[in-house]
Amino acid sequence: MRKTLYLLNILLLLCLVAKPQINQKNKFITFFVLDKTYITFSNNYMRGNDGHKYNPYFPSSPDETSHYMVTGEEVLISAVEIDTLAKVKSMSGNFHLDTVPAHRQFYPLRSLQVRITKNGAPAGKWLDIIKMPTFKDTAIVSETSYWLLKDSLKVNDSLFIEFRRNDGVALMKLHIRRKAIEKRPFLMGSAHDTSTSRDESAFMQAQLLKTYPSFKQGAAFYTDWPARIDKLDHAYMPNSRVAFYFREPPDVTDFTFQYRLLGGRYKDTSWKNTRGYVLVPSLQAGAKYRLDVRYKDAPALWSTHLFHVPPYWYQTLWFKTGIGACVIIVGLFLFLLWAYLKNKRQEEKRKLKIQSLYAQLNPHFVFNALGSIQGLMNDQQLNKANQYLSGFAQLLRNSMLSTTKETIPLQTELKNLDNYIQLEILRFNFQYELYVDPELQTAIIEVPPLLAQPLIENAVKHGVSAKGAAGQIKFQILKDKQDILFSISDNGSGFDPSKAVDRHGIKLTKDRIELYNKHRRITLDIQSNTTGTTVLLRYKNWLEHD
Amino acid sequence: MINAIIIDDEQHNVINLQRLLEQHCKEVTVVATATNADDGIAMIRQHQPNLVFLDIQMPGKTGFDLLLALPKIDFEIVFVTAFDQYGIPAVKFSAMDYLMKPVNVEELKGAVQKAISRKSNSMEHLVAILKQGTQRHEHRIALPSAKETRFVYVKDIVRCESSNSYTSFFMQDGEKIVVSVSIYEYAEMLGEYGFLRCHQSHIINKLFVRSIVKEGGFYLQMKGGEKIPVSRDKKDWVKKEMGA
Incomplete structure (x- = not known):
C-alpha cells in the first residue's frame, strides 16, 4: 500500500x-x-x-x-x-x-x-x-x-x-x-519608477537613497542565500526607470560591483564599476534587456537578470503584420491599377498603330494605277478606263475605311484584293487564278482588311512583273479544319525568304500580324525556290467561334 | 421616257454623270441640273422629274435638307456620294440605293433600273427617319426580300441570325423575316440601337435578353427562351455591354 x-x-x-x-x-x-x-x-x-x-x-x-x-x-x-x-x-x-x-x-x-x-x-x-x-x-x-x-x-x-x-x-x-555559497552577486530587489514627469535626481532622492538603506537591512535576511541565474523575465513600463539592488557580498572585502547592460540602446559589452545598485534611466518600449553583474574580484562568477519592456501597440507583431499586409494589399492594388492602365494605354496604342498601318497602300502602286487608267483614257478605251477607275476607287475607299474597322467580311476583302489584282493585271498582263473554298461563308467570316495585299503586291512585283503574259498568280482561300488559309503563289524566279526582311510588303504584313497576335494567332510562311514562291497566311482557329 | 435631274455641288460630276447616263442609260433624259439644294428645289418644282440624282453632302443645305424642304416627294431618288459617313446609315436603313464616286457604270445601270421599278415606299421611310432624328424608338428599318420590302420598328426586332449572305429577323410577335443582305451590314446599322453582335452569326437586341448563362458554355438566353451563343473572344465585351 x-x-x-x-x-x-x-x-x-x-x-x-x-x-x-x-x-x-x-x-x-x-x-x-x-x-x-x-x-x-x-x-x-x-x-x-x-x-x-x-x-x-x-x-x-x-x-x-x-x-x-x-x-x-x-x-x-x-x-x-x-x-x-x-x-x-x-x-x-x-x-x-x-x-x-x-x-x-x-x-x-x-x-x-x-x-x-x-x-x-x-x-x-x-x-x-x-x-x-x-x-x-x-x-x-x-x-x-x-x-x-x-x-x-x-x-x-x-x-x-x-x-x-x-x-x-x-x-x-x-x-x-x-554547503558553501558562491560569490555571485545576489539580486535583492528593484525599484521601479513610472513617474515620467519626475527627473532622475528626484527619483534618486525619493526612491533610491531612501530605500537603499532598507535594502541593505534586508540583505541580512538573504545573507546566506545562493545567487542564481534569474530565469524570470520581468516586464517594465515604457519610458520608466528601474534600479536594481544587490546584496552586500558575504566574504568579499572589496565591495565593488561590476555590471554590463545590453539591449535597447545599450550595446557596450565592457564591464563598468558601480556600488551595490544599477540604475537603468529610461526603458525603451519593445526592448529586451540583459543585466550581468559580478564582483570585481570574482570576475568568472556573474549573475544574469533579464527584463524587457512590452512593445507599444504599434510595435507589436500583429500590428506590423497588419500594416505589412495593408501595404502589400495597397501595393498590389496600385500595381494592378497601373498594369490595367498600362495595358489600356498599350491597347490604345496598338489600335492606333493598326489603324496607321491599315491605310498604307503603296504610293508607288497608287500612282502607277492612276497612270495605267490615264493610259486607257488616252487610248480611248473609255469603258475599260471607267471600270478600272471605279475598281481603284473602291480599293482606295476600303483602304481608308479600314482605319475605323478592325475586321471586314471576307467577301469584301476578296473584292478588295480582286480589285487590286485587276489593276495590276492592267499594268503587267499576267495570268491570274482565284479559288475560294465553297465551304467558307464569306459573308459572315471577318478578317483584318488588306492584310494580304502587300503579299500579292510582292508576288506581282518580284514574281510575275518581269514575265508578262507568262506570269501566273494563283490566289487561293482555303479552309483547313478551323483555320483559314490564304495561299498566294507565283511562278517567278523566287528569292531567299531569310534575306527578304527589307521588303516593304513583308515587313508591313509582319508588323500587322504582330499586333493582331495579341488576340488571335496569325502566321506567315514563305516558301521560295527558283520556280516560284508560295506565301501562306494562316488564320489559326479563325472559324472556331463557340 | 424618264425625266431626271442631277443635283451635285461639283459641276464636273454633274457633267460626268450626264455623259454616263447618255451613254449607258438611254431611257433617262436629264432635264435639268443644279449645283446647290435651293436651285435643286426650284428645278424639281419646275420640272416635276421622275428621278433625281442627289448628292448628300453639299455646302449650305444637304441633300437631306432638300428632301425635308419638299412638301411631297413624288419622284425616285438615287443618292450619289463621294466619301460620306454622315448620310449613308439613314439611306441604308431605308434600303435605298446610293452610288459612290467615281461612278461605276454597272452600278449606275442597276440603280436606275431599281429606282424606276421601285414599288416600295422607301422614300417615305427615309423622310420619316430624317424627321425623327434621334428619337430612335420611332425608327423603322427596311427589310427588303424578293417579293416585298418590309418596314419594321427596330424596337420590335428580337434578334437576327445569319446564314451566309441571308439574314433572318426574328420579331417580337414571333414573325421571321428573311432578307438577302449579309448580317455584317445590319450589325453596323443596328449597333446604334442597343443591338449586340455577340457571335459571327447572331445579333441580339439587348432589351430582349433574359439572362447571361455561364453553365454549359457561355450564351445569352432570350426572353422567348432561345439560347444565343456568344463567341469566345466576345465574352468580355458582351458582359460589359450587358452591364454584367
Whole structure:
C-alpha cells in the first residue's frame, strides 16, 4: 500500500522583486506537517538536494532518508502541536504535508521521539519530544514550541535527524548538510519608477537613497542565500526607470560591483564599476534587456537578470503584420491599377498603330494605277478606263475605311484584293487564278482588311512583273479544319525568304500580324525556290467561334 | 421616257454623270441640273422629274435638307456620294440605293433600273427617319426580300441570325423575316440601337435578353427562351455591354 504525500511548496521568492520582507529571525522555515504535529526547520536557506523537488518521505518505508542542503549557519529545529496555537498568524516557508487519512492520529506529539546525530558521530539517545525544553517561537506565534536543536553549522557539517513513535515504529529521517555559497552577486530587489514627469535626481532622492538603506537591512535576511541565474523575465513600463539592488557580498572585502547592460540602446559589452545598485534611466518600449553583474574580484562568477519592456501597440507583431499586409494589399492594388492602365494605354496604342498601318497602300502602286487608267483614257478605251477607275476607287475607299474597322467580311476583302489584282493585271498582263473554298461563308467570316495585299503586291512585283503574259498568280482561300488559309503563289524566279526582311510588303504584313497576335494567332510562311514562291497566311482557329 | 435631274455641288460630276447616263442609260433624259439644294428645289418644282440624282453632302443645305424642304416627294431618288459617313446609315436603313464616286457604270445601270421599278415606299421611310432624328424608338428599318420590302420598328426586332449572305429577323410577335443582305451590314446599322453582335452569326437586341448563362458554355438566353451563343473572344465585351 503506497501512501501519497502532497508537497506544497510556497516560496518566499516573490519578495525578490517586491519590497524585501524582513523576518525578525532572518530565517527561512521548512515545515514538516505530520497531521497536527509540525516539525519546523529554521535556516537562512534550505532546499532539497534535487533542487525544488523535495524528497518526500514515506512513513511506510522509514528506511529512506530525505536529503536537504542548507547554506545558513544557524539551525533551529523545533516541534509544535498546531492545536496549541491560539491563532496562526504567519507561517511562511516550505510546507511538506502528509495528508494521507490513514495516518491521522499517527503522530501525537506526546508519543514522538527524536534522535539527532552530528557529522556522523555515534548516535545519541532517543529523546521524548514532550520532555524537551519549550520556548516562545515568535516566528510562528507559538507559546510552547519544543526545542529540539539549536546549533551553528560550519560548511560541510551534517545533521542526521530521526523520528520514531515511542513504541519503536520508525518515522521520518532527515539528512542535512551545509554547503558553501558562491560569490555571485545576489539580486535583492528593484525599484521601479513610472513617474515620467519626475527627473532622475528626484527619483534618486525619493526612491533610491531612501530605500537603499532598507535594502541593505534586508540583505541580512538573504545573507546566506545562493545567487542564481534569474530565469524570470520581468516586464517594465515604457519610458520608466528601474534600479536594481544587490546584496552586500558575504566574504568579499572589496565591495565593488561590476555590471554590463545590453539591449535597447545599450550595446557596450565592457564591464563598468558601480556600488551595490544599477540604475537603468529610461526603458525603451519593445526592448529586451540583459543585466550581468559580478564582483570585481570574482570576475568568472556573474549573475544574469533579464527584463524587457512590452512593445507599444504599434510595435507589436500583429500590428506590423497588419500594416505589412495593408501595404502589400495597397501595393498590389496600385500595381494592378497601373498594369490595367498600362495595358489600356498599350491597347490604345496598338489600335492606333493598326489603324496607321491599315491605310498604307503603296504610293508607288497608287500612282502607277492612276497612270495605267490615264493610259486607257488616252487610248480611248473609255469603258475599260471607267471600270478600272471605279475598281481603284473602291480599293482606295476600303483602304481608308479600314482605319475605323478592325475586321471586314471576307467577301469584301476578296473584292478588295480582286480589285487590286485587276489593276495590276492592267499594268503587267499576267495570268491570274482565284479559288475560294465553297465551304467558307464569306459573308459572315471577318478578317483584318488588306492584310494580304502587300503579299500579292510582292508576288506581282518580284514574281510575275518581269514575265508578262507568262506570269501566273494563283490566289487561293482555303479552309483547313478551323483555320483559314490564304495561299498566294507565283511562278517567278523566287528569292531567299531569310534575306527578304527589307521588303516593304513583308515587313508591313509582319508588323500587322504582330499586333493582331495579341488576340488571335496569325502566321506567315514563305516558301521560295527558283520556280516560284508560295506565301501562306494562316488564320489559326479563325472559324472556331463557340 | 424618264425625266431626271442631277443635283451635285461639283459641276464636273454633274457633267460626268450626264455623259454616263447618255451613254449607258438611254431611257433617262436629264432635264435639268443644279449645283446647290435651293436651285435643286426650284428645278424639281419646275420640272416635276421622275428621278433625281442627289448628292448628300453639299455646302449650305444637304441633300437631306432638300428632301425635308419638299412638301411631297413624288419622284425616285438615287443618292450619289463621294466619301460620306454622315448620310449613308439613314439611306441604308431605308434600303435605298446610293452610288459612290467615281461612278461605276454597272452600278449606275442597276440603280436606275431599281429606282424606276421601285414599288416600295422607301422614300417615305427615309423622310420619316430624317424627321425623327434621334428619337430612335420611332425608327423603322427596311427589310427588303424578293417579293416585298418590309418596314419594321427596330424596337420590335428580337434578334437576327445569319446564314451566309441571308439574314433572318426574328420579331417580337414571333414573325421571321428573311432578307438577302449579309448580317455584317445590319450589325453596323443596328449597333446604334442597343443591338449586340455577340457571335459571327447572331445579333441580339439587348432589351430582349433574359439572362447571361455561364453553365454549359457561355450564351445569352432570350426572353422567348432561345439560347444565343456568344463567341469566345466576345465574352468580355458582351458582359460589359450587358452591364454584367
